[in-house]
Amino acid sequence: MPHSRLVLNVDDTEAARYAKTRTLQRAGYEVIEAETGAAALKLVAERQPGVVVLDVKLPDISGIEVCKRIKHDFPGVLVLQISAAFVASKDRVQGLESGADVYMTQPSDSAELTATVHALYRLREAELELRRVNESLEQRVAERTAELARMNEALRREMQERMRAEAALVQSQKMEAVGQLTGGIAHDFNNLLAAIVGGLNLIERRTREPQVIEITTHALNAAKRGVKLISQLLAFSRTQDLDAHAVDANELIEGMQSLLRQSIGPSVSIATDLMPGAAVVMVDPTQLELAIVNLVINARDALGGSGHITLRTQPDPHHAGGFIDVSVIDDGPGMSEAVKAKAFDPFFTTKPPGQGTGLGLSQVYGMARQLGGEATIESAVGQGTTVRIMLPVAHTPADRPAPDVQVEQRGRNETVLLVEDDVDLRSILTDMLRELGYGVLVASDGAEALTLAGRHAFDLALLDFAMPGMTGAETARELKRLHPRLPILFASGHANTQELAGIGSASKLLRKPFETAELARRLREELGRPLPAS
Structure with a gap:
């Protein structure tokens, strides 16, 4: 970079050179001198002065040529050409065309020289700033x-x-x-x-x-x-009320191995990769078994008769300590993004007509969401499929199934108040109750049931949960107000047990549809137990 206050004075005439040097020094510049063109080029290369005051007539190289070389090699150095001999207009033009920034003729007074150098430095500073x-x-x-x-x-x-x-x-x-x-x-x-x-x-x-x-x-x-x-x-x-309780998913999967092997046939292998210890989750075991069976059968069908299926349990990596993943993994052809996006939709299936309802994955999705978890699919074409069911961890020991106790199935001269709004079902239930040996009071809605309850004695109320007008829950509350110790059995396809909790401890749920034997058993369970103290 050119020196900010350094001037090179090039002149072969000693007196002229001395006069210019003294003038510039008085103006505050540092001045170095050269008598020939070669010496000038050497000093420019070594010191890079900000301005060169260059005499045109030199003993070795023309000042015009020296200017051209300086401008070629060091374009940032400004050149003031000065001459006492070449003072015509054509000389000025030649000097400026060689690259000189200013051309002056001698003799010139010291003030003009100083002002010109000042102007060159201002120009140089402006160029540097630009x-x-x-x-x-x-x-x-x-x-x-x-x-x-x-x-x-x-x-x-x-x-x-x-x-x-x-x-x-x-x-x-x-x-x-x-x-x-x-x-x-x-x-x-x-x-x-x-x-x-x-x-x-x-x-x-x-x-x-x-x-x-x-x-x-x-x-x-x-x-x-x-x-x-x-x-x-x-x-x-998610309208089905799940009977969720603490279940060891590892034990459930191990207990299903015989059933699953029969379902998939001999050409597809199945193995387990279960987390160490217990995998206790809050789940309806029947629904989880159904989900696993659906997923294994889907995997078998995807494998096309040959391949490998793995059932895995592991802590969910995204919810440490809060959820456990139950996964069904196959090494089949995998799913495209388009199929994967629709896989959980109800009635969506890639199977031929008559070979699938499209509800298996929907059941898995609904069960997981209803329990506060999630169901996800990881799959790509040619890379197999993993269906992951994220289930909440249970913080109590796994429940063990109670032994089946045989009970008397027939009625014992008790009377049942039946409340059902569906005409056909009401008629069938009336016949079923009478077939089992019960007396029956029949009502088509809640208002009629309350009228009968005020006029007749009865031992148990069998109520439809979802009815127009007065709902089963509202009817039950009014019946409990009239008969506080009355056992109540709800018959419903999708009742919410949270609503039942506010009605009383004697209120239970019988899921529709049910067979006569199930109705008989549940009636005896409710009527055979001692009534709570009033």
């Missing part, structure tokens, strides 16, 4: 460009995250809407199936004809398949 501004501007532009690039990348990531969140929200809302729809449909179908199952049970009990019994058995089996489908719909819609 260069600094340009460099600073380039740096600021580069920094701003980098900042904008970072902001753009952050915005792009935010937009992607927002799109994922919006897609998840739309999917959640869609699932919620479909869940509400399927819940309502499932409840209505439960009433239909309850009437069908009850009617078939009565036919079985009243006939001795083998052909009729065979037809009834087939019809009951079909109805039970319908019950399973409705159970899956209710699990998906």
Whole structure:
């Protein structure tokens, strides 16, 4: 970089050189001298003065040529060409075209020389400032460009995250809407199936004809398949009341191995990878078993008859200590993104017509969400599939199933107040109760039930939970006000036990649809126990 106050004075005439040096020194400049063009070029290279006062006529190299070389090698050095011999207009033009910044003729007075050098330095400072501004501007532009690039990348990531969140929200809302729809449909179908199952049970009990019994058995089996489908719909819609309690998922999986091996056949292998110790979770064991069976059968079908399935339990990596994952893993062909996005939708299936209902994964999704957990799918084409059910950890020891106790199934001259709004089901339940040896008071709604309760004695109330007008819960509260110790048994397809908790300890739930034997057992359980002290 050129020296800020250094001037090179180049002149082969000693007197002229001395006069210019003294003038510039008095003006505050540091001055170095050269008598020849070669010496001038050497000093410029070594010291890089800010200004060169250059005589045109030199003994070795023309001042015009020296100027050209200086400007070529050191464009930041300013050149003041000065001459006593070449003073014509064409000489000025030649000097300026060689690169000189100013051309002066001698003799010139000291004030003009000083002012000219001052002007050159101001020019030089202006150029340096402009260069600094340009460099600073380039740096600021580069920094701003980098900042904008970072902001753009952050915005792009935010937009992607927002799109994922919006897609998840739309999917959640869609699932919620479909869940509400399927819940309502499932409840209505439960009433239909309850009437069908009850009617078939009565036919079985009243006939001795083998052909009729065979037809009834087939019809009951079909109805039970319908019950399973409705159970899956209710699990998906989260309107089915789960009987959740502490269950060791490891023990449950180990206990299912024989059933699962029979379900998948000999060409598909199944293994377990269970977390050490117990994997105690809060879950409805029946629903968890159903979920595992559904997932294993789906995996078997995806494998196409050959492959490997693994059942795994492990702490959920994203919720340390709070949840345990139960996973079904296969090494099959995997799912595309499009299939994976719809896999939990009810009635969606990739199986041929007649080979799948599309409710298996929906049941898994609904059960997990209802328990406060989550169900997820990890899959890619050619990389197999993992379906993960995240279940809440139970903080109590796993429950052990109680031994089955045989009870008397027949009534003992008790009377049941039956409240059911569905005409067909009400008729079937009346016949079932009488078949079991109970007297029956029949009401079509809550208001009629309360009228009968004020006029007649009875031992137990069997109530539909979801009724128009006065609901089963409201009817039960009024009955408990009239008869505080009255046992109440609710018959419903999707009642919420939290509502039952506020009605009284004698209120229990019988899930629709049910068979005659289940009704008989539950009635004896409620009527056979001692009444609480009043």
